Structure formats: structure tokens, C-alpha cells
Amino acid sequence: xxxxxxxxxxxxxxxxxxxxxxxxxxxxxxxxxxxxxxxxxxxxxxxxxxxxxxxxxxxxxxxxxxxxxxxxxxxxxxxxxxxxxxxxxxxxxxxxxxxxxxxxxxxxxxxxxxxxxxxxxxxxxxxxxxxxxxxxxxxxxxxxxxxxxxxxxxxxxxxxxxxxxxxxxxxxxxxxxxxxxxxxxxxxxxxxxxxxxxxxxxxxxxxxxxxxxxxxxxxxxxxxxxxxxxxxxxxxxxxxxxxxxxxxxxxxxxxxxxxxxxxxxxxxxxxxxxxxxxxxxxxxxxxxxxxxxxxxxxxxxxxxxxxxxxxxxxxxxxxxxxxxxxxxxxxxxxxxxxxxxxxxxxxxxxxxxxxxxxxxxxxxxxxxxxxxxxxxxxxxxxxxxxxxxxxxxxxxxxxxxxxxxxxxxxxxxxxxxxxxxxxxxxxxxxxxxxxxxxxxxxxxxxxxxxxxxxxxxxxxxx
Ligand SMILES: CC(=O)SCCNC(=O)CCNC(=O)[C@H](O)C(C)(C)COP(=O)(O)OP(=O)(O)OC[C@H]1O[C@@H](n2cnc3c(N)ncnc32)[C@H](O)[C@@H]1OP(=O)(O)O
Ligand SMILES: O=C([O-])CC(=O)C(=O)O
Numbered sequence: 001x002x003x004x005x006x007x008x009x010x011x012x013x014x015x016x017x018x019x020x021x022x023x024x025x026x027x028x029x030x031x032x033x034x035x036x037x038x039x040x041x042x043x044x045x046x047x048x049x050x051x052x053x054x055x056x057x058x059x060x061x062x063x064x065x066x067x068x069x070x071x072x073x074x075x076x077x078x079x080x081x082x083x084x085x086x087x088x089x090x091x092x093x094x095x096x097x098x099x100x101x102x103x104x105x106x107x108x109x110x111x112x113x114x115x116x117x118x119x120x121x122x123x124x125x126x127x128x129x130x131x132x133x134x135x136x137x138x139x140x141x142x143x144x145x146x147x148x149x150x151x152x153x154x155x156x157x158x159x160x161x162x163x164x165x166x167x168x169x170x171x172x173x174x175x176x177x178x179x180x181x182x183x184x185x186x187x188x189x190x191x192x193x194x195x196x197x198x199x200x201x202x203x204x205x206x207x208x209x210x211x212x213x214x215x216x217x218x219x220x221x222x223x224x225x226x227x228x229x230x231x232x233x234x235x236x237x238x239x240x241x242x243x244x245x246x247x248x249x250x251x252x253x254x255x256x257x258x259x260x261x262x263x264x265x266x267x268x269x270x271x272x273x274x275x276x277x278x279x280x281x282x283x284x285x286x287x288x289x290x291x292x293x294x295x296x297x298x299x300x301x302x303x304x305x306x307x308x309x310x311x312x313x314x315x316x317x318x319x320x321x322x323x324x325x326x327x328x329x330x331x332x333x334x335x336x337x338x339x340x341x342x343x344x345x346x347x348x349x350x351x352x353x354x355x356x357x358x359x360x361x362x363x364x365x366x367x368x369x370x371x372x373x374x375x376x377x378x379x380x381x382x383x384x385x386x387x388x389x390x391x392x393x394x395x396x397x398x399x400x401x402x403x404x405x406x407x408x409x410x411x412x413x414x415x416x417x418x419x420x421x422x423x424x425x426x427x428x429x430x431x432x433x434x435x436x437x438x439x440x441x442x443x444x445x446x447x448x449x450x451x452x453x454x455x456x457x458x459x460x461x462x
Contacts, residue, residue, distance in 0.1 A: 024125065028132060031120045032194065036439045043440050060455060068344060075263030076436045077118040077429055085351035086261055088114065089121045093257055093351050101129040103230050108249045109256035111231055111428060112136065115201065118260055118432035133230040139202035140225035140234060146170060147210065155215045159420045160293035164286045166207045170200060171282035180278065190439035196281040197431035204424045205231060209238030216414045235424065246363065247410035251421065253359060254403060257352045258422055260429025266291040267298065271430040272437065276445040281434050288430050289423050298422040303339035305404035305415040307331070308374055319374060321381050328385040340401030341382055342392040352399035360406060371405045
């Protein structure tokens with residue numbers, strides 16, 4: 001029905017302030033030192049010359065409608081177009097797939113390459129991506145007290161709650177916090193934020209794999225961080241799927257493309273808000289994870305799988321378009337949302353959904369799987385049903401509609417864990433923004449609120 005080319009028309013121009021095409025041998029820190037002054041200057045000029053320019057109106061519907069449609073956040077790494085979907089520093093997903101370095105033994109985007117792009121606005125060379133993999137692997141071990149903390153949690157506690165607790169506890173070693181206490185200068189904020197951010201991203205695989213082992217494979221060994229593997233190579237290995245090259249590749253793609261979705265999504269926004277108080281990256285991202293754990297946001301991927309498996313079970317494996325239609329209506333009539341469909345901004349099929357579907361199309365073992373087929377068939381039926389239902393502004397699938405079925409087919413069947421994988425990914429965008437927020441000196445976030453009475457008074461006075 002939709003190809004990714006139709007969903008995402010390509011542009012190759014780098015956004016102002018970033019010069020993306022320069023191949024370089026510089027390290028990540030040297031690259032950032034180079035690009036930050038130009039951006040600081042750009043923002044200073046914007047503030048001096050255009051502070052009073054009007055960007056949009058705020059209507060009562062925006063205030064009571066979850067601020068939907070208000071353009072009110074500064075976010076550097078990505079912009080979401082309602083029709084074309086996400087662009088990371090101007091690059092669409094297909095462009096990232098063409099340009100970003102992969103693992104030595106893989107074809108999918110390496111999340112380290114995505115992190116480099118999100119942080120610097122530049123496409124890294126293969127050597128730069130390898131250096132970053134190496135640095136992350138070197139920093140990947142967890143402090144012993146965090147291991148003990150995770151091991152002490154009840155296995156009945158949702159994996160996302162465990163993840164937020166673990167990430168929060170990592171702030172014990174925050175360079176930002178330690179230097180803040182010593183009176184660090186504002187100009188040094190971003191460098192310590194960067195160190196904490198890299199340490200956080202590096203430790204997420206060990207932290208998340210430990211939660212998986214504790215909850216789903218108690219008593220089994222947990223592999224140590226291998227200094228020669230990339231971030232996802234290590235993650236997959238520690239999850240116990242190191243021999244499954246297809247799953248490892250899928251995880252690389254999954255984690256790269258879920259990395260950022262501009263600033264207003266609930267996890268990014270929560271993380272940004274908390275960081276604006278100068279809380280360190282661990283505390284800030286822990287807040288982002290708690291937002292991701294809600295079923296209208298990241299948790300939808302576990303809900304999609306539960307829903308699709310229920311459909312498969314109820315229809316006894318023999319599924320026609322008409323059966324799917326009936327099942328969709330049953331869901332809607334019982335007052336539930338169709339998980340994996342609809343979006344706060346997108347008004348077309350999510351290009352991340354398309355990219356994951358294309359991954360399935362290239363692998364015979366996936367394209368013949370009944371569950372993967374069901375996701376595809378649901379996509380053929382659901383938009384018309386949702387249009388007829390007439391409520392959702394976007395009747396098309398979002399990324400969560402597709403992300404779980406591949407994990408399930410490749411043997412990672414514990415779907416209450418799926419949002420944790422999303423949580424490993426979303427850190428890429430959140431920490432990139434944290435570094436930029438400190439480099440640009442962005443202030444404490446504090447929007448004005450109104451009560452219903454105050455709004456009525458305002459309306460009467462106009
Ligand atoms: C990674 C991500 O976070 S992607 C999103 C993952 N979440 C899901 O897939 C859950 C299902 N989808 C939804 O609940 C919604 O579409 C959201 C939360 C994603 C977006 O919410 P909104 O921006 O408020 O959507 P929208 O403006 O279209 O909502 C209008 C109405 O349509 C309903 N609606 C929206 N999507 C759906 C859906 N998939 N199924 C049924 N009804 C829906 C809303 O609940 C709302 O109903 P109400 O007027 O009774 O409150
Ligand atoms: O953009 C949003 O609101 C939700 C989403 O798809 C994401 O955060 O990945």
C-alpha cells in the first residue's frame with residue numbers, strides 16, 4: 001500500500017549550523033568542540049534579532065488538548081513531519097540506512113552511528129563509529145551496587161520500573177553532579193553532561209540484560225561486556241541471543257531508528273524537562289523512561305503483541321481480512337484503543353513501521369511467519385476501519401505496530417520486556433539533547449498554566 005519512497009521524499013541539505021558532509025578523523029569530543037561554537041552563535045543571533053517574531057497562536061483547544069500542535073520546544077537532533085515522518089538532522093530513515101556505518105558483520109545502522117549523527121549533526125566515518133563502539137564497550141560494566149540493587153528487586157516488578165530504578169541509581173557516579181557541587185562554570189556544563197551521557201548509553205545494555213536475565217532466565221549466567229563488540233552486539237550477547245545474527249541485526253535497526261522523535265514526545269519531553277532543572281543525565285533519563293512506560297507511548301509495543309496474539313488465538317490461526325475487521329470493531333466497541341495505530345503528530349504510516357516491514361520482507365523466515373503476516377494484514381484493514389470509526393486523526397500504524405512481532409519470531413517472546421529495548425534506544429536522542437541543552441544554556445522549563453475558571457475569565461475579558 002505504501003512504499004518508504006512514497007512516505008519519505010528525500011532531501012540531502014544539512015540544516016543550518018551543521019555541516020554534515022565533512023569526512024573527518026576527529027574524535028567525538030573534538031567534533032563537538034568544533035560544532036558547538038557555531039550553534040551557540042546562531043542561537044545568540046536568533047535571540048537578539050528575532051525574539052519577538054510570532055511562531056503560532058495558542059488556542060483553548062491546545063491548552064485542554066495536551067498542548068497538541070503548540071510549537072514551543074527547541075530540539076536540535078530531529079524534526080517530525082506529519083506526512084514524511086522523522087528526519088535525523090535532515091536525514092530520512094532510508095538516507096540514514098544508506099549513509100550511516102554498520103557493524104563489521106552487518107548491514108543495518110549501527111546505533112553508535114546514529115548517536116554520533118544525533119550529537120554532532122555529522123555522518124561519522126566507519127573509523128569514528130568503531131572508536132565510539134570501543135569507548136562504549138570500555139565503559140559498559142555496571143557498578144557492583146547497581147547489580148546488587150537490580151538483583152534485589154522482585155521479579156514481578158515490571159521491567160520498565162526496574163530499568164528506571166537502575167538508571168536513576170547510576171547517578172551515584174555522575175560527573176555533572178560531582179562537578180556542580182564543586183562549583184563548575186556554566187561553560188563546562190556540557191562536557192560533564194557528555195561524559196555522563198556516554199556512560200549512561202554504555203551501561204544500558206548490561207543494565208537491561210541483567211533485568212532480562214533476572215526476570216525471565218533466573219539462575220542462568222550473564223555474559224560479561226566484550227570489549228570487542230559494538231553496543232548491540234554486546235546487548236544481544238548478554239540477553240543470550242549472541243548467536244542469533246538476525247535478531248542482533250534487527251536490534252541494531254530497531255535501536256537506531258527509535259533513537260529520537262523530536263522533542264515533544266512524552267519520553268523526550270519528560271527527560272528534557274527534568275534536565276532543565278540541571279538534574280544530571282541519569283535522573284533526567286530515568287524520568288524519560290517512566291514516560292515511555294505508559295501504554296499510550298512506548299508500552300504500546302507490548303500491548304500490540306498481546307492484542308495480535310489474542311487475535312490469532314481467537315481466530316484459531318485462520319485469519320481473513322473480514323475476521324480482522326470484526327476483531328478491530330470488537331476492540332473499538334469495547335472502548336479500547338487499537339494499539340500501534342494513531343499518533344499525536346504523524347498523519348501517514350510511520351516510516352519506522354515501513355522500515356521494519358521492509359526488514360521482514362527481506363527475510364523468508366519472517367515473511368512466512370503467521371504473526372508477521374498478521375501485522376501486515378492488519379495494516380491492510382485497520383486504516384479503513386479507523387476512518388469509519390471516525391475518531392482518530394491518524395488511522396495509520398505507528399512504529400509499535402511492527403516492532404514486537406520480529407522479536408517474538410526470533411525467540412524473544414517475553415513481551416513485557418519489549419519497552420526496555422525501546423528504552424535502550426530512546427537514550428540516544430534524549431542524551432544528545434541534554435548535551436545541546438547545556439551547551440546552548442537552555443533555561444529551566446516552566447510553561448504557564450491556567451485553571452478552567454481563569455480561562456473562562458480570560459475569554460470573557462476579550
Ligand atoms: C512510540 C509511540 O509512542 S507511538 C504511539 C503508541 N501508542 C499507541 O499505539 C496507542 C494507540 N494510539 C493512541 O492511543 C493515540 O493514537 C495516541 C495516544 C498515540 C495519540 O493520541 P492523540 O494525539 O490524542 O490522538 P487523536 O487526536 O487522533 O485522538 C482523537 C480520538 O481518537 C482516539 N484514538 C486515537 N488513536 C486511536 C486508536 N488507535 N484506536 C482507537 N481510538 C483512537 C483517541 O482516543 C481520541 O478519542 P477521545 O476523543 O474519545 O479521547
Ligand atoms: O512522537 C511521539 O509522540 C511518539 C513516538 O512515536 C515516539 O516517541 O517515538
